[in-house]
Amino acid sequence: xxxxxxxxxxxxxxxxxxxxxxxxxxxxxxxxxxxxxxxxxxxxxxxxxxxxxxxxxxxxxxxxxxxxxxxxxxxxxxxxxxxxxxxxxxxxxxxxxxxxxxxxxxxxxxxxxxxxxxxxxxxxxxxxxxxxxxxxxxxxxxxxxxxxxxxxxxxxxxxxxxxxxxxxxxxxxxxxxxxxxxxxxxxxxxxxxxxxxxxxxxxxxxxxxxxxxxxxxxxxxxxxxxxxxxxxxxxxxxxxxxxxxxxxxxxxxxxxxxxxxxxxxxxxxxxxxxxxxxxxxxxxxxxxxxxxxxxxxxxxxxxxxxxxxxxxxxxxxxxxxxxxxxxxxxxxxxxxxxxxxxxxxxxxxxxxxxxxxxxxxxxxxxxxxxxxxxxxxxxxxxxxxxxx
Amino acid sequence: xxxxxxxxxxxxxxxxxxxxxxxxxxxxxxxxxxxxxxxxxxxxxxxxxxxxxxxxxxxxxxxxxxxxxxxxxxxxxxxxxxxxxxxxxxxxxxxxxxxxxxxxxxxxxxxxxxxxxxxxxxxxxxxxxxxxxxxxxxxxxxxxxxxxxxxxxxxxxxxxxxxxxxxxxxxxxxxxxxxxxxxxxxxxxxxxxxxxxxxxxxxxxxxxxxxxxxxxxxxxxxxxxxxxxxxxxxxxxxxxxxxxxxxxxxxxxxxxxxxxxxxxxxxxxxxxxxxxxxxxxxxxxxxxxxxxxxxxxxxxxxxxxxxxxxxxxxxxxxxxxxxxxxxxxxxxxxxxxxxxxxxxxxxxxxxxxxxxxxxxxxxxxxxxxxxxxxxxxxxxxxxxxxxxxxxx
Numbered sequence: 001x002x003x004x005x006x007x008x009x010x011x012x013x014x015x016x017x018x019x020x021x022x023x024x025x026x027x028x029x030x031x032x033x034x035x036x037x038x039x040x041x042x043x044x045x046x047x048x049x050x051x052x053x054x055x056x057x058x059x060x061x062x063x064x065x066x067x068x069x070x071x072x073x074x075x076x077x078x079x080x081x082x083x084x085x086x087x088x089x090x091x092x093x094x095x096x097x098x099x100x101x102x103x104x105x106x107x108x109x110x111x112x113x114x115x116x117x118x119x120x121x122x123x124x125x126x127x128x129x130x131x132x133x134x135x136x137x138x139x140x141x142x143x144x145x146x147x148x149x150x151x152x153x154x155x156x157x158x159x160x161x162x163x164x165x166x167x168x169x170x171x172x173x174x175x176x177x178x179x180x181x182x183x184x185x186x187x188x189x190x191x192x193x194x195x196x197x198x199x200x201x202x203x204x205x206x207x208x209x210x211x212x213x214x215x216x217x218x219x220x221x222x223x224x225x226x227x228x229x230x231x232x233x234x235x236x237x238x239x240x241x242x243x244x245x246x247x248x249x250x251x252x253x254x255x256x257x258x259x260x261x262x263x264x265x266x267x268x269x270x271x272x273x274x275x276x277x278x279x280x281x282x283x284x285x286x287x288x289x290x291x292x293x294x295x296x297x298x299x300x301x302x303x304x305x306x307x308x309x310x311x312x313x314x315x316x317x318x319x320x321x322x323x324x325x326x327x328x329x330x331x332x333x334x335x336x337x338x339x340x341x342x343x344x345x346x347x348x349x350x351x352x353x354x355x356x357x358x359x360x361x362x363x364x365x366x367x368x369x370x371x372x373x374x375x376x377x378x379x380x381x382x383x384x385x386x387x388x
Numbered sequence: 389x390x391x392x393x394x395x396x397x398x399x400x401x402x403x404x405x406x407x408x409x410x411x412x413x414x415x416x417x418x419x420x421x422x423x424x425x426x427x428x429x430x431x432x433x434x435x436x437x438x439x440x441x442x443x444x445x446x447x448x449x450x451x452x453x454x455x456x457x458x459x460x461x462x463x464x465x466x467x468x469x470x471x472x473x474x475x476x477x478x479x480x481x482x483x484x485x486x487x488x489x490x491x492x493x494x495x496x497x498x499x500x501x502x503x504x505x506x507x508x509x510x511x512x513x514x515x516x517x518x519x520x521x522x523x524x525x526x527x528x529x530x531x532x533x534x535x536x537x538x539x540x541x542x543x544x545x546x547x548x549x550x551x552x553x554x555x556x557x558x559x560x561x562x563x564x565x566x567x568x569x570x571x572x573x574x575x576x577x578x579x580x581x582x583x584x585x586x587x588x589x590x591x592x593x594x595x596x597x598x599x600x601x602x603x604x605x606x607x608x609x610x611x612x613x614x615x616x617x618x619x620x621x622x623x624x625x626x627x628x629x630x631x632x633x634x635x636x637x638x639x640x641x642x643x644x645x646x647x648x649x650x651x652x653x654x655x656x657x658x659x660x661x662x663x664x665x666x667x668x669x670x671x672x673x674x675x676x677x678x679x680x681x682x683x684x685x686x687x688x689x690x691x692x693x694x695x696x697x698x699x700x701x702x703x704x705x706x707x708x709x710x711x712x713x714x715x716x717x718x719x720x721x722x723x724x725x726x727x728x729x730x731x732x733x734x735x736x737x738x739x740x741x742x743x744x745x746x747x748x749x750x751x752x753x754x755x756x757x758x759x760x761x762x763x764x765x766x767x768x769x770x771x772x773x774x775x776x777x778x779x780x
Contacts, residue, residue, distance in 0.1 A: 021659075021663055024655075024660055027652055028656050083621075235450040257646070260650055261649060264653040266415055267653060268660070270409070270660060271656070271663060273408055274667070333648070
């Protein structure tokens with residue numbers, strides 16, 4: 001009978017105890033996997049999202065610029081607004097290729113129990129959103145009273161291109177020009193109208209929520225931001241700065257979380273230690289007989305270490321499976337806390353992360369098995385059998 | 389022999405195993421305790437710090453208002469400046485009782501320590517009502533008022549002429565020393581506003597304006613007026629009460645996340661305890677059988693094992709709380725190095741209710757974890773257990 005098989009049978013012999021140990025370890029490993037995968041995925045998704053936008057900076061109203069930029073990117077309303085004079089000033093700047101104004105207003109719909117987000121755009125927006133695809137209808141507004149709906153918005157309002165659409169709160173009638181293809185971003189739930197229309201609808205004439213800016217050459221970023229910062233009533237956020245700030249914030253939270261995950265792993269390793277120690281003490285007689293009929297010290301040490309490996313290996317694999325199964329739920333929980341949660345998935349459990357987590361579990365498990373294995377190897381067969 | 393004594397017997401039988409289990413609970417409870425104490429300390433620290441600033445509104449250059457608040461509180465060199473002419477407009481706003489202009493700059497001394505110079509006018513005293521000055525407030529250029537810590541470190545006395553740290557070849561006369569405020573003010577060196585602007589080559593510029601309102605309840609109105617004045621487009625008006633609320637809500641939102649993970653640690657500790665007691669029950673099947681045979685009821689056995697579990701958890705919790713309070717200094721240093729907006733006060737601030745909550749958590753944990761082994765023990769049949777010698 002091989003050592004591996006013997007070790008396996010020894011574990012199966014005490015199912016309840018070993019299953020509890022495996023559960024403890026699995027939960028701890030699952031937390032570790034989720035945290036590693038999350039941090040990695042967040043950075044990647046955030047980078048990809050900012051890249052896809054093709055803009056280098058934004059002009060936002062006074063107030064916390066990061067908060068403002070994050071709100072605009074995620075389609076949430078802002079408390080402050082910019083004067084429209086800032087747009088002309090930005091367009092006059094030599095380094096600016098495109099300056100796209102944006103007015104974003106939340107329209108509360110108390111009877112429907114939600115708030116609709118209306119966004120006013122002008123033609124420059126098309127240049128900044130090359131990935132905009134309409135699933136039906138026109139790609140741009142035909143007149144001042146036309147609206148383009150995000151796909152979720154179209155579903156809720158039950159409208160398709162060409163149909164009339166009445167907004168009771170503002171008392172305006174629109175014709176649906178087009179419906180956007182599902183993009184998985186916040187665009188899906190928005191109502192797009194021409195900028196002038198939005199300004200009239202919400203009594204915000206000459207006000208803007210933000211101005212998205214693409215430069216002629218990204219290398220001009222620094223000098224352009226110094227010049228644009230002087231525009232009255234506006235401040236500049238460069239997206240790289242913004243990403244750095246958010247990564248810092250998320251990094252801080254992650255360090256805190258990691259330290260607690262470490263606590264969970266330490267506690268579960270103490271459990272492994274206890275289980276193995278008990279297994280050795282209980283089987284003193286059996287191990288002594290094995291020694292008496294010719295097993296060497298090292299074979300006994302090997303047997304207990306193999307048990308430790310099997311136990312922690314099972315824990316690690318169960319933990320990874322648990323993380324994969326629960327990952328989606330955890331992602332939703334985490335998404336509600338981070339300031340600029342990118343659309344799409346943030347959990348990206350790559351093979352190295354999974355492998356490292358299982359390995360970490362096994363390594364600490366083997367360390368926990370050292371003392372029980374040493375104690376088993378030290379057993380004197382004659383004395384142990386006599387005591388029995 | 390009472391039930392409690394009987395439940396403590398396990399410590400004698402298997403000291404190592406019981407000790408390791410207790411340590412597991414202790415670690416989890418220590419983490420929980422530190423978390424709760426940290427939440428509390430961070431909030432109180434931020435509030436005290438904002439209170440000490442004495443202002444209701446901070447007027448700062450464009451940029452992130454939280455960065456600005458942090459710089460104004462802790463002392464730093466500012467990346468942008470305000471024009472001094474804005475001050476008159478701020479003062480003209482109705483409801484503003486005091487508008488104190490500040491010019492702040494931080495320089496590194498030769499030995500690597502940072503010296504923070506703050507240029508102020510006498511009206512700063514209307515904001516800092518807790519200040520006790522030994523000597524006089526700077527009356528002429530070249531005079532300086534040193535914070536308690538700054539004076540101690542440099543060995544300054546009132547009336548002495550001193551070399552200014554970090555400013556080559558420049559000297560000043562110490563006219564006053566500030567009694568300790570236990571805030572960041574202690575490390576600052578106060579100069580006259582014009583003097584500070586001249587020394588740092590920023591004449592006519594300010595880093596921020598501290599505004600105290602006649603009526604703090606009038607905050608929203610005053611803020612709206614400040615934002616609406618001509619200079620309002622070139623400066624950031626930051627109501628400090630809002631800063632406090634934002635930081636608090638940020639801390640609150642991480643609370644749930646951290647709580648979830650602390651719960652995971654407790655869950656893992658719970659399975660560990662459950663497991664250990666289960667093993668102890670398996671080893672003592674024969675004892676339990678004998679106890680049942682001589683008259684102990686199922687309930688008695690259940691209570692014995694359940695008490696044993698709770699006892700292990702409570703011991704672990706007491707050790708954990710003790711360890712966490714001993715280690716709080718180290719934990720604080722570590723956390724502080726990773727926080728973007730750390731107040732100068734103690735971050736780990738425990739109160740009796742936190743100790744009580746941690747212990748209550750341990751009792752609940754023990755009760756739940758003890759259920760499975762206690763039930764197992766109670767269902768031992770006396771005849772089989774004695775006949776087989778306890779082997780299953």
